[in-house]
Amino acid sequence: MSSPAILRIVFGGDDDARKLALKTGIPKSVDDLVLEIMTVFGVKQKFRLQYKDKDFGNEYMNLMSISQIEDRDTLKLIFLSTEDSSIQETAPDAPTCCTIPVPSPSSTCSSDTPDMRDVNPCSIVQELNISDDSFCSSTETVIFTSPESRTSSWPQVFVVPRFSCSAEIQLQRADTEFSNSGMLLIPPPKLRSDILEGMAEEIFKYAAYPTDSQLDQAAEALINAHPCLREKGTRTGHEGWKHYLKIKMSNFRSKLSKIGHPEITVNSLRNKRKGQGKAASNIKKPRKAEVNFLPCLPKGETEESMEKERIALLTEVKKRNNEAVIKEKMQLTFSYRRQELVEDLAMVSDLQTRWPALFTVNEINAEFMRITTVPLLSKFMAQLDRYTVNLHKIFSSKGGASGQKLSRIMAISDKCDDIHIKRDCLIQSLCVYLNEDITTVVKEFEDCNSEEAERGISETTLGLFLVRKEGAGAEDQPEDVGVVIDGVKLLQNLKSISFGFAMLFGLIYALNLSYPQNLKFTFEFLQKVVMNLDGSKLSSKIQALKIKMFQ
Template structure:
């Protein structure tokens, strides 16, 4: 019997949704549904699907199994790569949701980067190289004869690999270089080294040197990410090559991108000045969004190169310090949706994490129990998330009071005096006489004594947006909260999730028990 057709509402943005009809019935997997959406709406590139989860007040969470949806469900599409044609590029450009699509300063540029892949794909080499490798692979399969590549052949292979690596990172880690070398001998077993236990140690070392030479080549061509590390851009009293290397340290994809094609320093400065007047106008989000995307590379180079103070930077770029633009900037830098990813992973681990935290004994256990006490009066999702984050901080032997600052609305002047001296924190202004069910009068983020965001609603949302601010202005994590923020980055935002400190690795192991 032929399956009945199914219909779904496909959301591409706040004001953009389409009807999807699948005549053959419900797809067998999430991947099949993704392919059908891409086919019907002419979408290119990778996408992620989310569905409305009734357990979380119909908020969107990632769709991991097809059984979570049914006929007439609502499914949201999030682009994970640059989109050149089709619905996401044409009909979504007027939406106000800055976290749904990746907005780069130069979306069609070949210099736009992507997150490091789970499995590195070896590129197609030049025609003459592919011919030699094909012949050598056949000889290896038939008679187990290894290839001893000539100097030119090895150089051509390394050059192609470096060109592929630079699409993801200019400064790959040791493990990432190793993953490329391992992928190379898997794709071309004739290149395996007989003298090394792994079979690729020599390729790994050669690739490290090649990447260093490739960065020098790009720096001479004017690549901003490498140019800022040249000797002439270092302090006169500290002119060593290794001094203060400015490079991605928190899995940033577009750390210091080049200007968009056709744009110059003067033209982008003109756009920045124009933005100062645009942010004063009401109902002007579309124009601000467009100009912020256009000036991303200019703003990013300023942040990385000059490391301005927050007060100065906020004066120059007031349009950045809104919730939509912080989310959009994070997306441009990392290609990962900020709030949806953060809450999806936090909620996914919530039950196991809560069980783990409540097992803790001693004085730490007592503090964790107090951190969870408000949930007895207020069982909302927001309060549970907030208490979970506070308790997690305690579990990691870090003090939540160094991050979360609480004040009463009746003592506004004293609160402001205190916040003027806070270097890094999230504040909440609580209603005097209220209890755990009372909504705070204000929740916000303060950096270097400057309020950068306010009216955030709850502390868990503020935590997510604080990560966005950290990336947007290229801040380091405070030393006293370093492990807590590593968990937020690597477990909840899944950025650089394979390189964990010992403490965070132990936590992750327990979450998956």
Template sequence: MAQTIYSFKPYPSNTDLCKASEALITAHPCLKELGSKTGWYGWKVSLAFKMGNYRQKLAKSGCAEVSINAGKRSKNNPDSDHPHANIKRARRSEVNFLPNFPTGENQASLDLMRLEIIEETDKSEKNLQFIEKLMQTTFALRRQDIIKSQLPVKDLLRSWPALQLESQVLSEFHRITNVNLRSTFYAELDRHTPRLLNLYRQKAVRTGKLAEALRATLAAYDLQEEHDVISRRTLSLCALPVYLREDGSAFFQTFNEEEEPDYHDVPLALGITGADPFSCKKFTVVIEGNAVFNEVPTIPDSFMLLFGLTYVFNLEYPKSLLNTFTMIQKMFVCLDDGKPLKPCLMTLKEDLLLQ
């Protein structure tokens, strides 16, 4: 049971263990506990201990995903971190969070491949297939730099410059989640956009600051000569934080064309060069003060790349837009981590799924 549960989740939640215990007595009724309300509570407690013991054995054998959390405070290590503090584990439906090195490879051999990637990326005519092959092989080493060493994004981009290629951001996201980011994001966004636009207009006719802010965004959209798919996607994404009552002023960094953008000390942002996101033709994806992508043609592409990079670099969602990014994760990218939605997000989800 522990081995099977681990194949799905190394660190199962209480709900996961409850479901596994219930499935156990359903498949084997003879194991049902007599005199128990559920018939499986004792099995849940037992499985929690079994999972701990199984992870301990894997950590001793060198399994990277669990050994990274070994060596916490104990009798022999009284000065170490608390056993439950800063546990490095998948939190947003990551499938390959911290894999082991490929068979027959070690850190030295993978580091040589990393140098080959740097050399190939510096060329004016890049061999994208060769870069893809090397990036796939060195995935485990890269995740150790990101998860284990927790290097700043600036250093990671210097060590792994291929992560500034759009194709590699999409490939890396697929390696981590097994989800095709571009196709899933745009398919779900286009599916929900008509309903989102109706909700925005319904809210905009009311009174209050929220309605006023929505009216301003809708007015900029209505001024466009052509309401094509890109402008509808832009409206859906730009009005979403407003609809969820979140402050996106620090996230959307707007500059004049003559003004030199200053992204110093900006943790996560989209740089907009121009008056508004509908007329702007140049967007910048900013992470930890670094312009990772310059001159992205549309704001939907910018959102998609920025969301992908939060997984690639294992970044937290911006606190001011936590609900917006959670909604994108669960509704537009279909990565459900099993955590319950906040009431405002649950209401929006029900409204979107309402036929």
């Protein structure tokens, strides 16, 4: 158990400071700290956390990692305006910026409050600004100013929205009656319809195809916010509402399909390929925790105007020192590019011709951020470093032939001071521990231009190529590392295997590809544990490894 800790929490101004006592020590993540503050102080309004940074003369900076604070530090709550919904600054990698307010059942409705049913799912306009850290580059600052983009993944705590004015009045009275006498409400059809409509629109802000566990979470949040809606005769008290939500989301998608929302129409029967004429066949939906899987085109744009922007990009990439213009145009054409990738299933060689700017380190970082709202390189490397000690302990306890392989790899890591080599050894050890062969994805050659290398690269479906000087060992830096997809060399001159894995991981998202089957558990670990994308749903093998990591 960690040592107890205390933090000074400043609410807006220095005249309102309170002590937060943490009996079990500072939480392991910023998420946990956010929830602790919400619980202890009853905070309901949205806020982000800032800490005093010693590098900047104790000026307040946004808290991005729990490692940035210590016992007896001061944190400041910066409350976000709930009135200005057109522009909000949020940091997806810093949950403190997205604190979850649960509306009080006793709150009254106002004629100034917009009805949630009038909100178009594609009309959310928000600004996303990611703060820098030790691994972050300017490419990890992406601004979502167009209405087609979601700005956060499924929340840790689902927020029940405000319903229509009449629905709020009825629920407020019913909650009061339940509090006084325990009487449950049997909602009339109109009230149930209003509740489900509001819930469906709130769910769609995060996912068009919510999972069973997400629907369960939303239904549970509903009866917690409005206890009068709890159901008798069910194990959880919300199983009926979960069933209603499942049906409502299906109907809601049908309604959006009729008005042409691309994330829904891509799965309509008229858009199915030959031989896939069934509604449930080959459903195209997020499968790797993508937040912006298939967004709408920006407001005022058409496919024709987007094609003109794409052609203009081909000229811009030929200019020197033109990164800012390229980044702006790549952001503008993001939804158009996603529709081409998801709907048309274009070949990688064609994509390289049509979108050459995408196949650079900077734009792979930016594209990953647009899709998941999470920075790629900064989080990938920081999390690998964070888990190194715990993973080494697990690997050292492994026996048998795998244990011997792990010992040899870790011996290289122990005697080498190069952080890149240490990360490379960690990824290689992870593959061995999970009984997967890294050589099926990472091909090693002595000369990149040799006939053997050219043949090996052309036969590679998805992987990395590694070039070492003749006589060089695993403890030496490789001469070159590159990414190959469908026999096409997309990237090269990368720093290390770990850097190559990060870029391959980002390209899998950017090009809407599946993980290589030979390393499916390794990539699952990278996605769900390292990057914490859909980290609540793990295979038994990865779940067992994660449990050992935190024992």
